[in-house]
Amino acid sequence: MNRLVSFRSKSRIGTTPCSSSFYARLLGSSIDASRTRSTANASDSLATVSRCSSLVPARTLTGSSLFGSRNGSSARLSNLTGHGGSQGVARRFCSDAAAERESMEYDVVIVGAGPAGLSAAIRLKQLCGEKGVDLSVCVVEKGAEVGAHIISGNVFEPRALDELLPEWEKEEAPISVSVSSDKFWFLTKDRAFSLPSPFDNKNNYVISLSQLVRWMGSKAEEYGVEIYPGFAASEILCDDNGSVIGIGTNDMGVAKNGSKKENFQRGVALKGVSLAFSGNKMIQCCFMRAIKLAGRVTLFAEGCRGSLSEKIIKKYHLREKRNAQHQTYALGIKEVWEIDESKHQPGAVIHTLGWPLDQKTYGGSFLYHMSERQVAIGLVVALNYKNPYLSPYEEFQKLKHHPAIKPILEDGTVIQYGARTLNEGGIQSVPYPVFPGGAIIGCSAGFLNVPKIKGTHTAMKSGMLAAEAAFGTLLEGSNLDSYWTTLQNSWVWEELHKARNYRPAFDHGFIPGMAISAVEHYLFRGKSPFTLKHGKPDHEATNVARSHSPIEYPKPDGVLSFDVPTSLHRSNTNHDHDQPAHLKLRDPEMPTQVNLPEYDGPESRYCPARVYEYVPEESGQLKLQINAQNCLHCKACDIKDPKQNIEWTVPEGGGGPGYSVM
């Protein structure tokens, strides 16, 4: 392992001749990306395009030739291998203009530096170390830093981390607060009733997931993973056969009206390249075999409702493939407070049900005591709520005034605020996670265990299993579908299988939900013979406005409750204002023709960042104004818009929230 790490850093310094000409080749296609691809002659590119790994001299014929370049190397490739048909013309689903972009090639490209993505990256490098080979792994992250877009409760079950990095304690992972108490309350407007806690958090920890992910990022870099925060994967790149070969990052420096600003930068194509070998002898036969198998791998780890993952699921019909149901979601809104020393009990865990949500709305709150007088408090509201007048944000503000919660927060200050959707579909909604050219890991597929309210450990494990499958694919030509097999044989599936009926039970109402949950938990103990199905998709569940009346929410008091702009300021969110709005309306007329008259503009209420506002025009008519700059990247609008008219696409990399203790 040490040998590999130091080898990588040597190659970075660029002392080997191959690396400098590799960089020279990139320099040739410089910042002005309208110049055509490399003018280096074929032999140069043969010698240089490898990831400067002297272990694998054969790995020089690149995936770039598979993608429509016109230089000599592509001709040479097809001559050598007789592999004719792979000079790609991009299919319309994927980027047309990818030929204009610079491209960088890696063995594995991972989209998203979250728990799943980083676990996959680390596992890949560990396997490389074990088998004495090297694979180049690149992780792109749309947040400005690793961890900037990570927000979660979080009571952490270290099961997957114990497998991945067993020495995490010695290596000073930011996991120090053991769960010290576990309370479960049913709230009414004025009271809190203690219920037996259905959780078993004995060996778990209260952590900040953002901090843990930052630590994992530094670990991944130690292993030689290349992580690039501030770069958003905005397009999926495919070859002629419809296999995914990588992603393209966003163009930067595009003005609001679409024109190029003076600092315009074309996005970069990050492509997976196949082939890594451990011995020269194997080159001839394995080399040709591997080209035909197209062993490049792109892993999508974008978190819940990942924008590219959703496209992949639709394109390859991944839900139909295993008869999965639609995904169901919840919106979590969270704050981290710094409270009075006397009120702080590190490791104390409280969950609540009931008030402020009514019997028809599934959800609950959490309050976790972290270290250093910090407390994480949040409300999770299932997005299949019916009342279009509901505002999850305002419900959260109400919660903080509850007589059992208020004393904890009084005299404290809010440090950070944030919001994110999470998946609640469980096993019934997991799509088939493998597609030609890659796989989906983590919450993008949806492995959150709803009754446990934990998804981090399963996300990490899914990343590890995908890494193991990808390793097999790249080195031995095995099928990436083995990821699906190992997933179903792992503790992830076992857990999710036991947990599958709790959430759907609540679709029948609060009391039936509690009853069925009790039966599941105490009687069947996870071995129930039936599997409940989910109700309507979240966006269809919203009733029309006339069947409900507006909810009068109390004004914020500025001490415990706040208005949205104040809270938003605490999320450190920002986007360059002069860029096209990343929230796209499929039909620009629909908000004023459907959303507003039928549903009274619910997006102006469920968005925790006040992105959507109906403002009067000069004529007095209300028009939808999209304040894209406020966006917290929570994806609630993409999920809950009644006619699915709002499409969340990724803005310029580096924007969005700046979570550090969430």
Added chain:
Amino acid sequence: MKIMVAVKRVIDYAVKIRVKADKSGVETQNVKMSMNPFCEIALEEALRIKEAGLASEVVAVTMGPKQSIDTLRTGLAMGADRGIHVEATGDLFPLAVAKLFKALVEIEKPGLIILGKQAIDNDCNQTGQMVAGLLGWPQGTFASKVVLDKEKQEVMVDREVDGGLETVCLNLPAVITTDLRLNQPRYATLPNIMKAKSKPVKKYTPEELNVATKSDLEVVEVTEPPKRKAGVLVSSVDELIDKLKNEAHVI
């Protein structure tokens, strides 16, 4: 001609600032840091001058703790050729920075120094001017336009001053500090970030440069500004005048 550009690692402009509980300063733990926006503009200007063929090399300089190297790497990713990191723990006030700069100038001998007009954490607006003073070089501060003339060895700088725009002509070597409207800094592209990892960075300490960084200034206390009081609706002009006179004491 070599251009030296100063870049500073500061708290990112979008972060909500909190004062530390002991009032000794601002919370910087677990807080996102970035390059000072004015330093980005300075670096961009230097890169444009180099791309116009009027300079041979752009050297980015940063001074601060170990983590300042990240800012330097960003500068290298934008296009600087070399980096210099003066590693100094503890607060560095503008005069100490200017003295360290002078020592570096004696080693590197640049023809032009470009700095941001001020850092967004302390808003001092002093370092550029002090560097010019210590070196005895002409200065063009608050630059909104910079035009270099290589043959005449002079630079024309449009300065944004209170009264409007002032154009000064400086003989090289000179010091320029940049204002917001000078340019739009470029993005560091992925390939450039990769290249930056291999660009050389030289490390110095204040002792090696023979500069004493102990300051005559000491930060005694940092507090948040007083909370804004709610506005008051007045019912008549008389009431307004009364309040302005007797409560706010402004008339």
